[in-house]
Amino acid sequence: MKGLVTGISAVAALAMATSAQAVIVDGSIAGDGYGAARAVQTVETSFGDNQSELNAGYGFISGGKLHLAITGQVEANFNKLEIFIDAAAGGQSVFASAGNDGAGNMNGMVFDTAFTPETHIIVRNGNAGSDKFDLDFANLLTTAVTSQFSIFGASLTGTGTVAAGPATASAIEVGYDNSNVLGVGGGGGAAADQVAAAAVQTGLELVIDLADLGYLGGDIRVSAIVNNGDHGFASNQVLGGLPIGSSHLAGLSTTDFSGIAGDQFFVIPEPASMALLGLGGLAMLRRRA
Numbered sequence: 454m455k456g457l458v459t460g461i462s463a464v465a466a467l468a469m470a471t472s473a474q475a476v477i478v479d480g481s482i483a484g485d486g487y488g489a490a491r492a493v494q495t496v497e498t499s500f501g502d503n504q505s506e507l508n509a510g511y512g513f514i515s516g517g518k519l520h521l522a523i524t525g526q527v528e529a530n531f532n533k534l535e536i537f538i539d540a541a542a543g544g545q546s547v548f549a550s551a552g553n554d555g556a557g558n559m560n561g562m563v564f565d566t567a568f569t570p571e572t573h574i575i576v577r578n579g580n581a582g583s584d585k586f587d588l589d590f591a592n593l594l595t596t597a598v599t600s601q602f603s604i605f606g607a608s609l610t611g612t613g614t615v616a617a618g619p620a621t622a623s624a625i626e627v628g629y630d631n632s633n634v635l636g637v638g639g640g641g642g643a644a645a646d647q648v649a650a651a652a653v654q655t656g657l658e659l660v661i662d663l664a665d666l667g668y669l670g671g672d673i674r675v676s677a678i679v680n681n682g683d684h685g686f687a688s689n690q691v692l693g694g695l696p697i698g699s700s701h702l703a704g705l706s707t708t709d710f711s712g713i714a715g716d717q718f719f720v721i722p723e724p725a726s727m728a729l730l731g732l733g734g735l736a737m738l739r740r741r742a
């Protein structure tokens with residue numbers, strides 16, 4: 454009996470500790486309980502050390518939200534961080550843009566077979582009269598787009614929100630911290646130091662309502678790629694990572710990820726609580742038919 458009580462107490466204590474561990478959306482994963490990386494960079498960046506590098510991807514599903522973090526940074530010259538999210542049945546096997554921000558330059562890109570996104574997010578920052586940080590959220594199925602410019606005011610970094618818009622019923626929380634000076638190096642396709650990559654704590658954080666992703670259950674799959682200013686010449690910074698030796702992907706419109714070894718996406722699992730309730734199991738039956 455004593456052992457049972459002790460066991461329950463331990464579970465209760467863990468639950469309390471978990472619920473008390475609120476995520477602070479500030480561009481740092483420190484203390485937020487993301488847990489282990491879902492993907493760690495495999496190759497040093499071809500676009501500039503500590504300017505455009507994706508060190509690791511993190512995420513979890515909680516409280517009706519997807520919490521997503523990508524450590525590293527995107528150069529403040531309006532290079533693009535392309536984020537694709539597969540959260541539901543259906544979606545695109547071959548990318549077709551919603552028409553925003555010149556993303557049509559990537560039309561024709563073939564995703565990994567097990568990755569069919571419904572959502573495309575573009576993150577960009579730079580100086581156009583003043584510093585700014587912008588985000589587009591495109592629903593690839595409806596081609597609706599929510600855009601928010603200067604999310605942090607006249608700053609490249611900070612904490613802010615993307616207001617609800619044509620593609621989103623709820624606000625998106627955004628945090629960005631570009632202070633990383635470690636992580637992967639700038640040796641192009643050389644093998645990345647994955648211990649260093651996994652040690653980076655700063656970068657992009659997003660909190661997205663699950664309904665805006667069309668999520669009904671199961672896991673959520675994410676792919677992230679650093680591209681250039683007109684979406685026409687991509688780096689080798691992709692999560693999941695590219696094979697060692699990979700330099701620039703260059704034009705994504707002719708890139709076929711299904712023919713590149715490994716998964717160029719990472720998986721954020723369904724929370725155990727949802728699986729236990731059976732909600733996810735039912736939804737899984739409708740996924741990826």
Ligand SMILES: [Ca+2]
Nearest residue numbers: 541543544569
């Ligand atoms: Ca899908």
Ligand SMILES: [Ca+2]
Nearest residue numbers: 503635636637
């Ligand atoms: Ca670095």
Ligand SMILES: [Ca+2]
Nearest residue numbers: 710713714715
């Ligand atoms: Ca692949």
